[in-house]
Amino acid sequence: MEIQGLPGRVLDELGPAIASGEIPEGAVLRGEDLEGRFGVSRTVVREAVRILEGMRLVASRRRVGITVQPKSLWDVFDPMVIRWRLAGADRPAQLRSLGSLRVAVEPAAAALAASHATDDDRRELSSLAVELTVAAREADLTTFLGYDIAFHALVLRASGNEMFAHLGDTVGAVLTGRTEYHLMPHQPEPYAIRLHREVADAICGGDAAHAERAMRTIVTGALEELNLQLD
Amino acid sequence: MEIQGLPGRVLDELGPAIASGEIPEGAVLRGEDLEGRFGVSRTVVREAVRILEGMRLVASRRRVGITVQPKSLWDVFDPMVIRWRLAGADRPAQLRSLGSLRVAVEPAAAALAASHATDDDRRELSSLAVELTVAAREADLTTFLGYDIAFHALVLRASGNEMFAHLGDTVGAVLTGRTEYHLMPHQPEPYAIRLHREVADAICGGDAAHAERAMRTIVTGALEELNLQLD
DNA sequence: ATCGCCTCAAAGATATGACGTATTCAAGTG
């Protein structure tokens, strides 16, 4: 998942600093300064900067330096950018954006999954729904989080749409972030749990409309709760 | 938009070759071979490869080489990857994926726009809806395409969600691709045009439900038409 | 005083040689 080697380490410090806004839009970095700051060679700095350039976080121009691009140009769907922003000061805004994205995508994915899921997918989905219920009843939040992430990722994957499928990790990051943010509340809401089972049953039974409706209830609920927390 | 310099030129050839499947998953490239093939130095090849690595199209391992990653790992939301796939053999699959994504996202964006759009947004949206109608009536497909792209991009931007906003260019690429694919059909459907005006009016009037419904009709219609064309 | 051109220097872009290091594959050994 991570970028390897020294450029990766440069990236791990520079990326979050830019994505969080600590290094503001319009700021200019000099390659030579970065060499000194990280104690690495030109080669390494250049490769790290190239990757940031690929994400449109920075642009490099002769005679000027490496300038941080305006946020509106960033590749906000890049998993690394999302992770960096979730870890920094932009976290509330990023959670809100992702919340709306989930509301848009996950119901559609659930509907598609009802007709596209393989038999294995359906079996695993049922199984996950059961384990989810058990973990919730036992108030085992860590285990619950794991199953919840797996559940949503599976629905996205089972939709048969590769773009939806790739949002699985991102949704996982949101759920993790949310659990951390709430500082581990007592217990997942029983109603939300029942909805997860409903989604699983509807997908297994091929009922697209029902799957979509139940999933929409889940994600809109999550978004409302999020907005309450963030205000 | 493009990556500058020699790495950019390497990327322009290597990226499409990988994204289109011409260089298949699992294939191994050697840095030294690439130097010869493109007539550039190690530096340049390495930087280009780093960018591809950032998109998860390839992974570089010692003693092995640069291996093309399985498609399931690609950053399918990266605008460059999308463009490359739309230009190559993967075009039908990419259009289908994007079609479903549009169905999920654009209605949600329209609903949000109804409450989040600025006055300027609303004015411009109305104006675009009118110009769209005129261009359609005159069967001026090129002009129509331009306004259509601007219309959908504006709705996405006016939603106030940065992630939705960033799909504007992608949707534009889809619309362009669709127009090219159809080899310029006679005339945009009058019904679809009326729906665009409905979306604009609903957003201007703050009617989120109506905007969402009309937009959903537009994008589901586009998806159905696309599926007809691709079968 | 303003405009335009010219020169120079700053900073990235590219090329190249040298060396480091992980990884694979195969030969060798018990």
Add this chain to the structure above:
DNA sequence: CACTTGAATACGTCATATCTTTGAGGCGAT
């Protein structure tokens, strides 16, 4: 046959040299 070991390989990193672009300041003419 399993395990160890060593050498070959291809990427990783560093250092240096040179090229290219471009911004800023100076200079002169109008």
